[in-house]
Amino acid sequence: MDLNSVYTELIMEHNKNSRNKHSLEGADLSEHGHNPSCGDDITLELKFDEDIISDAAFTGSGCAISQASTSIMIDLIKGKSIEEALELVETFIAMIKKDIKDPQELRKLKDAMALKNISNMPARVKCAVLSWYTLKEALNERN
C-alpha cells in the first residue's frame, strides 16, 4: 500500500484547513451522519435557493479521510441542483465501490477523484463515503 496515494496533498490540505468546516447560519436543512464503528461524526448543513444548493458547510470530527471527503464534496455540490448533486453522489459511491470502469465517467467528480484509491482500502471505505451518504439522505428528505 502506497500511503502517498491515499494521504495526498489535496486530502491533507482539506483535512487541515477546511474552509467548509463551520456552522452555517440560517441553514434550511441539517443532517447528521455517523460511523458508529469508528466514531466519525459529521453534521452537514445546507441552504437552498429553490432546488439549487446555494451554500453548504459541515461540523464534526473524524479521521483525515472523512473530513477531507466531506470538504471536497461541499466544494463540488455548491451551486448544483438537487438532481445534479444526487447524481454526483451516485458516481462517487460507484467509484469507491469500483463499479465504474471508464475513467472519463469520473471526471465530473473533479477533486473528489483524489479519493479513488480509498477503494483499495476496505477498512477506510466507510470514512470516505460517510458525507456522501449523509448528503443523499438530506437531499432525499428535501425532495
Add this chain to the structure above:
Amino acid sequence: MKSKQEYAVKENSLSDKFAPKYKDDFPILNQQINGKDLIYFDNAATTQKPESVLDAVDNYNRTINANPHRGAHTLSIRATEAYENAREKVKDFINAEKSEEIIFTRNTTESLNLLANSMEALVEEGDEILISVLEHHSNILPWQQLAERKNLKLKYLYPDQNYRIQLSELREKLNEKTKILSISQMSNVSGVINPVKEMIELAHQNDALVVVDGAQGAPHLKTDVRALDADFYAFSGHKMLAPMGIGVLYGKKALLEELPPFLKGGGMIEYVKEQDSTYAPLPEKFEAGTPNVEGAVGLQAAIEYLEDIGLDKIKEHELELTEYALEKMGELDYVEIAGPTDLEDRGGIISFNLRDIHSHDLATIVDSEGIAIRSGHHCAQPLMKFYQLNSTGRISFYLYNTKAEVDKFIESLDKVREVFGYGS
C-alpha cells in the same frame, strides 16, 4: 562503555530473554505485512495461537470429531471425553469448585447475555443494577435491556482523575435496592485493573450478586474465583491463545441451579413433552445445541501453554513492556496517553492519541510499517464520552511481544507525523 547500572538493568530485564523464546511458537507472527516484519500489538482484541493449540484442534478434527453426549459409538464417546476434559481444565484454571460450574459459551458477550437474560428471574421492578462507565458494550447493553424489560434502574460507577474506580464510589452507589453488580476485571481501554475482590466483598455485604467480566482479566491475571468469591465470571478463549467461538461462564452451583435456561434446544433437556419440558442438570442446562468441541479442545491446549510459562511471568513481562512503551511515548511531546501512566493495578494496554491526527489515520499508517494496532472507541462509547474522546489508538501486549517491537512502533509514530506534514 555502558555504566554498571545500565548493565544491571539489562541483565535483569526479563523481557529481553522472555518473548523471543516463545515467539517462534506462533507461526502467524513469522510473516511480513506490507513488506515489514509483522508486529502484533492488538492482543486486547484477539490473540494469536501457538503450534500446540493449532495441533490440538487439528488432531481433534482428524481423529476424534463426533457429536458429544449423544452417540453410543466410540468417536462420540471420545469427543465427549475431550469436551469434558477441557471443562475440567477450565475449572482448575480459575479454581472453581465443581466442573458443572463451568458453562461453555461462544465468548464473554454470550456469557453476559446469558446472565442478563436468566437473572431476570431474580429481580423486581425498582431494583437497581450497578455497572461502571469503563465497561465494554457487552457488559452494558444486556443490562440496559434487562433494566428496560423489568423497569429497573441502571446505575454507573465512575473513575477518579487517576482512571481508577475507588471503593468509596462503590460504597456510595450501593444500597438495599442493588441486586446486581457487573464489573470488568480489567478495562480494555485504559488497562486499569479494578479491585474486584474488595468490590465483591462490599457488594455481598449489601446482598447484591456480582458478575465479573474477565475478558481482559483471564488472559493476563491469575484468577481464583473462589478466593474472589465471584458469583459469576465470564471470559473468552480467543483473547488467551485459543480459537474464536469458545467462551466460558462460571457460576456458583447453587445460583446456576436457580437460574432458568437461556437458549433452548437439544442437549439441555431431561424430558420433552408436547406442552412442557424439564431440563438437564448443570452444565448441560445452559448448553443448548451442539457445542464447539474443537474450540474447547483448543482452549484446553491454550491454558496448558499459558500455565506452562506461568501467568505471573507473562504479566511481569507485559508490565515491563508497558513501562518501556510509556517511557518512550512520554518522550514524544505529540503523544497524549489516554489512561494512567503509572504501573499500579494495570495491565499491558495503552490507549493514546497523536496530537491533531485521528486514530484511524494513525492505525492505517503504522499498518504500512507492518504494525497492527487498534483504533476507534474500543466498544466502550460511554467511557470515551466520559473522557471526551472521539477515538484513541490502542496497543496491547502479550507474551510474544518484545522491546525491539516497541522501538519499531515508536519509530513508526514519527512516520505518522511526517505523513501529516508535522515535524517530528
